[in-house]
Amino acid sequence: MGCGLGGPRDAQLRRPVSRRRFRRIGRRFPLLLRGPGPQVRLRSVDDTRVKRLFALGPWWLFLLCCLAVLPAAAQPVLLDAQTRSVEAWSAVTMLSDPSRTMTLEQALARRDEFVTPGGPHANLGPRQDAVWLRVPVTLAATAPRRWVLSVDYASIDRIDLYVLRASGAAGATVPIMMGRSLPFSQHPLPSAWHAAAIELEPGTGHEMLLRVQTRSTMVLPITLATPEAFHAAEARAQVLQGLLAGAILCLLLYSLSQWVSLRDPMFLSYGTTIAGTGLFFVAYSGLGPQHLWGDHAVLSLLVAPLSVLVAIVGGCLFIERVLGVHALQPWIARALKALAVLAAVLALAFVLGAIDYRSAQRLATVLGPLPMLLAIPMAWQRARLGDRVGLYMLIGWGAYAVSTLTLAALLRGWVGSNFWTQHAFQLGATFEMTIWMRVLAVRIEDLRASAQRAHLERDALRSLAQTDSLTGLPNRRGLAEVLQRALPLVRPERMTAVFLLDLDGFKAINDRLGHDAGDEMLVGVARRLESLLRGSDTVARMGGDEFVVVASGLASDADAQALGCKLLDGFREPFAATGQTCSVGLTIGYALAPSDGDDALSLLKRADAAMYAGKQAGRHCLTRGQPSVGMA
Numbered sequence: 001m002g003c004g005l006g007g008p009r010d011a012q013l014r015r016p017v018s019r020r021r022f023r024r025i026g027r028r029f030p031l032l033l034r035g036p037g038p039q040v041r042l043r044s045v046d047d048t049r050v051k052r053l054f055a056l057g058p059w060w061l062f063l064l065c066c067l068a069v070l071p072a073a074a075q076p077v078l079l080d081a082q083t084r085s086v087e088a089w090s091a092v093t094m095l096s097d098p099s100r101t102m103t104l105e106q107a108l109a110r111r112d113e114f115v116t117p118g119g120p121h122a123n124l125g126p127r128q129d130a131v132w133l134r135v136p137v138t139l140a141a142t143a144p145r146r147w148v149l150s151v152d153y154a155s156i157d158r159i160d161l162y163v164l165r166a167s168g169a170a171g172a173t174v175p176i177m178m179g180r181s182l183p184f185s186q187h188p189l190p191s192a193w194h195a196a197a198i199e200l201e202p203g204t205g206h207e208m209l210l211r212v213q214t215r216s217t218m219v220l221p222i223t224l225a226t227p228e229a230f231h232a233a234e235a236r237a238q239v240l241q242g243l244l245a246g247a248i249l250c251l252l253l254y255s256l257s258q259w260v261s262l263r264d265p266m267f268l269s270y271g272t273t274i275a276g277t278g279l280f281f282v283a284y285s286g287l288g289p290q291h292l293w294g295d296h297a298v299l300s301l302l303v304a305p306l307s308v309l310v311a312i313v314g315g316c317l318f319i320e321r322v323l324g325v326h327a328l329q330p331w332i333a334r335a336l337k338a339l340a341v342l343a344a345v346l347a348l349a350f351v352l353g354a355i356d357y358r359s360a361q362r363l364a365t366v367l368g369p370l371p372m373l374l375a376i377p378m379a380w381q382r383a384r385l386g387d388r389v390g391l392y393m394l395i396g397w398g399a400y401a402v403s404t405l406t407l408a409a410l411l412r413g414w415v416g417s418n419f420w421t422q423h424a425f426q427l428g429a430t431f432e433m434t435i436w437m438r439v440l441a442v443r444i445e446d447l448r449a450s451a452q453r454a455h456l457e458r459d460a461l462r463s464l465a466q467t468d469s470l471t472g473l474p475n476r477r478g479l480a481e482v483l484q485r486a487l488p489l490v491r492p493e494r495m496t497a498v499f500l501l502d503l504d505g506f507k508a509i510n511d512r513l514g515h516d517a518g519d520e521m522l523v524g525v526a527r528r529l530e531s532l533l534r535g536s537d538t539v540a541r542m543g544g545d546e547f548v549v550v551a552s553g554l555a556s557d558a559d560a561q562a563l564g565c566k567l568l569d570g571f572r573e574p575f576a577a578t579g580q581t582c583s584v585g586l587t588i589g590y591a592l593a594p595s596d597g598d599d600a601l602s603l604l605k606r607a608d609a610a611m612y613a614g615k616q617a618g619r620h621c622l623t624r625g626q627p628s629v630g631m632a
Contacts, residue, residue: 076205077224079147080140085225085233088135088149089122092222097130100213104162104175107132107209124218125413126358131218133210141203148230149208150195152221153417154286155304157181157214163198164207179214180286183295191234192241192286197227215301215357219410221417241285244426248278251433258440266443269317270436276311277429279303285426302351305360309347312367316340319375322389322439323382332374339370365408372397388442396435403428468541470519471526479540479548483600486552487593496552496593497560498600500607501529501567503545504585504619509577517577521584524575532570533563548604557592557624564588564622585620587611596625 077091093114095107114134117124124131151159158179178187178194188196200206212218225233252274259267282288283303293299316336320326326333346367350360376397382390406424409415466478474482483498490496503525510518522545529539529547538550549567554560567586574583589610591603606625614623 076136076138078138078140079143079200079224081142081144083143083226084229085223087122088137088222088224089117089220091135091137092117092220093134094124095132095134097132097211098128100130102130102132102211104209104211107211119413121416121418122219122221123410123413123415123417124220126217126411130211130213133212133220133222135208135210135222137200137206137208137224139200139202139204139206143200143202144226145199145202146197146227147200148189148195148197148225148227150191150193150223150225150230151178151210152193152223153219153422154180154192154194155214155216155284156194156212156218156220157216157301158212159194160211161196161198162209162211163200164209165201165204175211180289180300181297183297184289185295190290192238192290193234195230216304216361217411217413219417219422221422237285238287240423241281241287244281244430245278245287247430248274248281248433251437252278254437255440258444262444262447264443264447266318266321267440269314269321270440272314273311273318274314274433276307276309276314277433279307280311281426281429283307301357305357305364306347306350308364308368309343309350309360312343312364312371313340313347316343316371318436319371319393322443323375323378323393325375325378328378328381332378335374336371339367339374343367361411365411369401369404372400389439392435392439392442396432396439399428399435400432403432471523471541473526473547474538474540476540476542479538479542479550480600482538482540482550483603486550487598487600489552490593490598492594493555494552495554495556495560495595496550497554497563497590498593498603498607499549499551499564499567499588499590500542500604500611501547501549502587502611502615504587506545506584509582509584513578513580513582517580517582521575521577521582524577525584528570528575529567532567548607554592557595560590560592560624561622564590568620568622587614587619588622589614589625590622591625 075091077086077088079086094117095102095110095114097107111134114132119125149161156179158177158181160175160177162175176188176196176198178196180194184190187194198208210222212220223230223233252271255267255271255274258264259271279288280303282292283300288303289295289297289300316339320333320336325336346355346360346363349355355363376394379390379393379397383394384390403424403426406415406421406428410417410421410424415421466474466481468475486496506518506521509521522541525545525547526539526541529549533539533549534551536552540548540550542548549563551560551563554563567588571584571586574581576582589607589612591597591606591610593603596606597603608625610623610625614621617623
């Protein structure tokens with residue numbers, strides 16, 4: 001024989017396998033080995049052939065690995081009395097229909113051409129053709145008759161379901177039609193998923209054929225379940241979707257209410273983002289036709305890509321405002337605004353039919369991450385400076401990036417369909433928007449702090465404008481404001497007295513001791529006047545050595561005279577100025593409102609005239625202004 005076993009190569013094949021190589025082979029192919037010894041003993045009738053196979057090197061091992069991962073032949077779905085719910089994808093075989101005109105009879109005639117789907121679990125990716133799926137089912141004799149077949153992905157346009165006996169007779173078979181292109185009232189079951197109730201004969205075999213056609217991605221998680229198990233699973237999904245939808249609705253109402261109350265456009269752009277994302281959730285999960293737009297099937301085909309484009313518009317404007325991008329990088333701010341305009345134009349073009357569903361979906365998928373990519377450097381820069389907004393935006397975008405990449409991989413057919421891949425975008429986007437709520441809270445705190453600073457600055461400016469810089473008392477402008485508040489409240493039984501005070505002997509002290517001593521004297525006079533007055537009274541400096549006292553709530557002229565005399569007595573004690581003792585007196589003229597007048601100008605004129613009358617009468621006295629005194 002040409003492959004005799006007596007040559008050098010045969011000696012090489014009979015060479016013992018090292019312990020290290022033995023352990024490596026055992027880890028990769030444990031079922032091929034028996035016994036732990038250093039000489040490999042293989043589970044084969046012809047040990048020599050298998051030894052020769054391993055002796056040919058790593059290439060054979062690589063080929064064996066490839067064979068190990070090849071898809072196994074599809075096995076029928078087994079249903080028995082204990083089965084409540086089972087995924088059917090492992091039993092699926094498929095046949096492509098590029099012309100999209102193949103009939104059931106033609107599909108059955110080509111049964112031998114059905115192949116096991118490649119790629120990730122229950123995900124055929126975006127396809128232009130129609131696809132026929134074959135699912136063989138075997139029922140035990142004790143299995144229930146009624147089952148629900150569901151495709152747990154709402155964004156499928158059309159599914160035609162045929163249920164056949166194992167014999168394959170198709171003459172009287174009527175398809176069960178499902179899909180989002182049908183009005184919701186025509187769905188076999190009122191479910192967010194595409195589901196139909198079917199009856200199968202226990203103890204026999206069946207095969208189900210599904211013709212699938214869609215403009216979206218062919219994500220096809222097919223499940224067979226009892227009606228009870230199906231409704232329980234849908235109820236759990238509805239609770240989750242309801243919680244997410246409720247959270248989004250609360251965020252939307254909060255943002256709109258803040259926009260109405262604060263008039264900050266940032267809250268409106270945030271609300272636009274939430275509205276777009278929420279509408280996408282509703283359409284993507286199938287809750288839209290089930291609970292919102294019902295038989296308006298065209299909305300099921302429009303809302304998903306349109307809502308993503310709307311969310312991009314709001315997201316661009318929100319990011320530009322919340323990060324203050326214009327102040328940091330004006331060109332990025334212009335890019336974000338241009339992207340918002342582009343998304344708005346694409347949304348309008350999609351509504352008007354200028355671009356189709358696939359193009360809108362592809363464009364939305366491409367444009368979606370761009371606002372985040374443009375703004376990440378700005379957020380990073382702010383976060384490094386200790387800005388909480390930048391840090392929160394980075395945390396939110398981290399979750400959003402993971403969820404967006406997961407959804408994009410699902411829509412492109414790169415990952416399999418399961419709970420996490422189907423709900424990743426909803427969970428991630430909800431987390432991101434919740435983080436953005438913290439950003440809005442920081443924004444509100446900043447607005448409140450800015451308002452407080454503006455209020456304090458306004459008060460400070462007003463205080464400077466209305467306060468005497470030397471004594472800290474109200475000046476003429478401050479006195480006018482005090483009288484403006486007090487005079488409208490006067491009554492005959494609740495009078496207000498306006499006292500005009502002029503110091504006696506101050507000029508001589510100022511000339512003898514200097515202006516510093518005079519200023520110190522004026523400050524001392526101001527403090528003494530404040531100590532002699534009630535807490536509700538006001539003392540103001542008119543300028544020079546003239547002061548005004550406003551006292552409200554007086555019952556009669558006797559109360560005014562008592563207060564005036566108290567002021568005169570308070571100036572009998574001397575003052576200290578530059579280490580020297582100085583004495584000054586007071587001459588006081590006053591007027592009462594409303595008996596002597598009800599406006600500030602007339603009251604001050606009468607008090608001034610009374611004060612001059614007191615100066616002429618000998619000083620250090622109290623005089624009330626009369627209507628004829630000092631009046632024109």
